[in-house]
Amino acid sequence: MPIEVQDVWYVYPTGVEALRGVSLTIREGDFVVIMGPNGAGKTTLVKTLNGLLKPTRGRVLVDGVDTRKATVAELARKVGLVFQNPDHQLFCETVEDEIAFALKNFGFPEEEIEKRVEWALRTFGLEEYRDTSPLALSGGEKKRVALASVLVWDPKYLVLDEPTLGQDHAQKEVLRKLISGFLGERAVVMVTHDMEFVVDFRPLPRVVLLAEGKVLANGRAEEVLTDPELLRRASLLRPQVPETLCRLRELGLPVRTDVLDLWEARDIILSARREPR
Amino acid sequence: MSALLEGFAFKKKDSLLHRLDPRVKLVYAIAMMVVAGVHQELVPLLILFLAQVPLALLGKVGRELARTLRAALPLVLLILATNALFTWYAGQLDIYAVERILALAVRFLAFVASFSIFTLTTSPDDLSLALEQMGVPYSFCFMFRAALRFTPVMAREARITMDAQRARGLELDKGGPLARARRYIPILVPLVVNAIKRAWAMAEAMESRAWGASEKRTSLYVLKMGRRDYLALMLIAVATVAAVLARYYLSFPCILPYITAALGLQP
Amino acid sequence: MGIVEVENLTFTYRGAKRPALEHVDLSIERGEFVIITGPSGCGKTTLCRCLNGLIPHFYPGEFQGRVLVAGLDTREHEIWELAQHVGLVFQNPENQLFCLTVEADVAFGPENLGLPRDEIWRRVKWALHVTGMWELRHRAPHELSGGQQQRVAIAAVLAMEPDILVLDEPTSFLDPAGAADILSLVALLNREHGITVLLIEHRLDLASAYADRIVMMDRGRVVLDGPPEEVLASPEAAKLGVGIPKVVRLYELLAERGLRLPKVPLSPAEAARLIAEVA
Numbered sequence A: 001m002p003i004e005v006q007d008v009w010y011v012y013p014t015g016v017e018a019l020r021g022v023s024l025t026i027r028e029g030d031f032v033v034i035m036g037p038n039g040a041g042k043t044t045l046v047k048t049l050n051g052l053l054k055p056t057r058g059r060v061l062v063d064g065v066d067t068r069k070a071t072v073a074e075l076a077r078k079v080g081l082v083f084q085n086p087d088h089q090l091f092c093e094t095v096e097d098e099i100a101f102a103l104k105n106f107g108f109p110e111e112e113i114e115k116r117v118e119w120a121l122r123t124f125g126l127e128e129y130r131d132t133s134p135l136a137l138s139g140g141e142k143k144r145v146a147l148a149s150v151l152v153w154d155p156k157y158l159v160l161d162e163p164t165l166g167q168d169h170a171q172k173e174v175l176r177k178l179i180s181g182f183l184g185e186r187a188v189v190m191v192t193h194d195m196e197f198v199v200d201f202r203p204l205p206r207v208v209l210l211a212e213g214k215v216l217a218n219g220r221a222e223e224v225l226t227d228p229e230l231l232r233r234a235s236l237l238r239p240q241v242p243e244t245l246c247r248l249r250e251l252g253l254p255v256r257t258d259v260l261d262l263w264e265a266r267d268i269i270l271s272a273r274r275e276p277r
Numbered sequence B: 001m002s003a004l005l006e007g008f009a010f011k012k013k014d015s016l017l018h019r020l021d022p023r024v025k026l027v028y029a030i031a032m033m034v035v036a037g038v039h040q041e042l043v044p045l046l047i048l049f050l051a052q053v054p055l056a057l058l059g060k061v062g063r064e065l066a067r068t069l070r071a072a073l074p075l076v077l078l079i080l081a082t083n084a085l086f087t088w089y090a091g092q093l094d095i096y097a098v099e100r101i102l103a104l105a106v107r108f109l110a111f112v113a114s115f116s117i118f119t120l121t122t123s124p125d126d127l128s129l130a131l132e133q134m135g136v137p138y139s140f141c142f143m144f145r146a147a148l149r150f151t152p153v154m155a156r157e158a159r160i161t162m163d164a165q166r167a168r169g170l171e172l173d174k175g176g177p178l179a180r181a182r183r184y185i186p187i188l189v190p191l192v193v194n195a196i197k198r199a200w201a202m203a204e205a206m207e208s209r210a211w212g213a214s215e216k217r218t219s220l221y222v223l224k225m226g227r228r229d230y231l232a233l234m235l236i237a238v239a240t241v242a243a244v245l246a247r248y249y250l251s252f253p254c255i256l257p258y259i260t261a262a263l264g265l266q267p
Numbered sequence C: 001m002g003i004v005e006v007e008n009l010t011f012t013y014r015g016a017k018r019p020a021l022e023h024v025d026l027s028i029e030r031g032e033f034v035i036i037t038g039p040s041g042c043g044k045t046t047l048c049r050c051l052n053g054l055i056p057h058f059y060p061g062e063f064q065g066r067v068l069v070a071g072l073d074t075r076e077h078e079i080w081e082l083a084q085h086v087g088l089v090f091q092n093p094e095n096q097l098f099c100l101t102v103e104a105d106v107a108f109g110p111e112n113l114g115l116p117r118d119e120i121w122r123r124v125k126w127a128l129h130v131t132g133m134w135e136l137r138h139r140a141p142h143e144l145s146g147g148q149q150q151r152v153a154i155a156a157v158l159a160m161e162p163d164i165l166v167l168d169e170p171t172s173f174l175d176p177a178g179a180a181d182i183l184s185l186v187a188l189l190n191r192e193h194g195i196t197v198l199l200i201e202h203r204l205d206l207a208s209a210y211a212d213r214i215v216m217m218d219r220g221r222v223v224l225d226g227p228p229e230e231v232l233a234s235p236e237a238a239k240l241g242v243g244i245p246k247v248v249r250l251y252e253l254l255a256e257r258g259l260r261l262p263k264v265p266l267s268p269a270e271a272a273r274l275i276a277e278v279a
Helices: A042-049 A072-076 A095-106 A110-123 A139-151 A169-182 A195-199 A228-233 A240-250 A262-274 B002-006 B022-038 B042-058 B062-089 B095-120 B124-133 B138-166 B177-183 B185-208 B227-249 B256-263 C044-051 C054-058 C102-112 C117-130 C146-158 C176-193 C204-210 C228-233 C235-240 C246-256 C268-278
Strands: A003-011 A017-026 A031-035 A057-062 A079-082 A157-161 A187-191 A206-211 A214-220 C004-013 C021-028 C033-037 C061-069 C086-089 C164-168 C196-200 C213-218 C221-226
Touching: A003 A042, A017 A042, A017 A057, A017 A214, A031 A042, A031 A195, A042 A057, A042 A079, A042 A157, A042 A187, A072 A079, A072 A095, A072 B138, A079 A139, A095 A110, A095 A139, A110 A139, A139 A157, A139 A169, A169 A187, A206 A228, A214 A228, A240 A262, A240 C246, A240 C268, A262 C246, A262 C268, B022 B042, B022 B095, B022 B124, B022 B227, B042 B062, B042 B095, B042 B227, B062 B095, B095 B256, B124 B138, B138 B185, B177 B185, B185 C054, C004 C044, C021 C044, C021 C221, C033 C044, C033 C204, C044 C054, C044 C061, C044 C086, C044 C164, C044 C196, C054 C061, C086 C146, C102 C117, C102 C146, C117 C146, C146 C164, C146 C176, C164 C176, C176 C196, C176 C204, C204 C228, C213 C228, C213 C235, C221 C228, C221 C235, C228 C235, C228 C246, C246 C268
Parallel strands: A031 A187, A031 A206, A079 A157, A157 A187, C033 C196, C033 C213, C086 C164, C164 C196
Antiparallel strands: A003 A017, A003 A057, A206 A214, C004 C021, C004 C061, C213 C221
């Protein structure tokens, strides 16, 4: 059963309308990226998925359950939200404890906790840091601990808020591999504005563009991220590949512009070149 | 509790009091403390307390003051109750004692009112500038300003941390007081750690902008006392002296016996 | 002699097992726009700290070699002296703004120097205008967006009238629009006001078009130092795991198939132009 966001409005106590009629469906196995400028409502939207924020109007159904009728703890069991900044949540004395924290909150039995923590340490390459304080780790390692501490309870829907913030290229590749590994039976929802990070995923995700609390677009990455008008309204820069193709077309070369893949672009340029002008 | 704190937060308005130099208002608040501290009787303290109402209206903060006082009532009741209890236990609870206890409560309200009027009509910027110009070392003024500057930031971080931990299944509203206190560790640790990190980052940034370069630091803004300010100071001085003299040279009657008699109650 | 001369610098933080910087040589001329990049932990931030005296005065450790800034040896001058030549802007704008208004923050540095009031005003006005923050000068920092806060941080540093502006990953916490904004501001300061710029940056796709030089570091050492076209297209850069801009990769992919562009493009516009020329 999917997550259904049905015409959701969210108004903050200060009066700010963060979400103005957002509708969205996230099914198992989906890979959705939510993009948009700061203040578009992306983080607000994501917080309605696990009940941290209850819609002012409209409703959010998680596997058929209305989020207004369930506690955050109940919803979190299914919807795992990884926040932007690991410094806002790491607090334990050891990485092992940090990863086990949520499992203890959810009431998992001891042997189950041990098994899962082992799995998490292995999968995220954190075994050598098992007894280290998470607060003493580097930025990239902290991100992995934060991710591990959510995936350890195996949520059906994994929601990541700006996973690439403060990461260098190599660290982002590590994250990409980890995230790709979790696609499949799970659904992954990623809020990000890292364009080049998004366009390097294979397969490419579905992209939802959010601006001023409304959904501007909801479709394939190749269509959404190459459309200059949509990107302009979402204050996003077009990725370098379609941008180059677009300008080539302006200069007279007969090339397609709805392409995100580098190798595909190369082939298109080479074949356009061989064509008589 | 937060209502009480709200009552001391600066409200930006254009009023006579707002335009006065912050040092004058600080002097007023201190003078009120001295005067109210010196008086013991209910009648003068009531006068002192009520005299601040027109001041609050002058500062256009009447409603905010009322809210502060209302929020302070629990504390007032506490003062009344504890004093009444001890006096009764000592077997000295008569009508005069009751009047004295009421006087204590009114004195407390007079303090709250004066400081509230002061902070409601003085921006923190002006306040720290006033302290600076009165000779308080710059580092203290800086700390004061920085604390104010980062309070909303820390409040926001606290909210984010609570959200992040709740998203990991932490239930903050469950359990008895001791269990609940423990559940706040996952909130407090990141907050404290981040506060320390922030202080470090600030120190680096401060050094990089020549903190400590010169003993004689210049200030971009300067508070200048105008005619209105000197006039106000004079009034405060005169009123303070008069009020203090009144304590020693005038005698005030106890009014409770008259009130109870008028109401037909037994003392 | 350049504005910044780093000579055979080796530095180990107190209590660390390995040096953070090893035998680093770097020279920056007046008016240059230099980017320093490299994987996390390569020593970029450490190098920044060595330029304005935070190392060795704020961060003690083993310091070998020499760093000259505007002719001043950083070991022999206090941070506040060096701060008048090197303006350092940090990653997180929030922690660099500690006053209750934008104006007060920009004035903070000159106030510390004990300059006369009208001189402070002159600098504050200039810095706010040049960064486009004059209209917002009475706002409180927490009311501003990340990009605006970073502009104020830059203005606050410019008010010191430094010879060189050093920015440590200023776009880390910003969205793409904010990032592009800050980078074009910095480029403008370099181009039109002659301010020397040293930029630590990961987002090479946005920044490399502005730079005269890119310096690549790895594990405390300088690995590459040259014009962006050379550095980004070199095999060492690819091995380092740095984010090579896609247009540079496109250049390489086309070259592999026989289509060689006259130079390495640093932006999509340039790439399109070069391809159209050759095609």
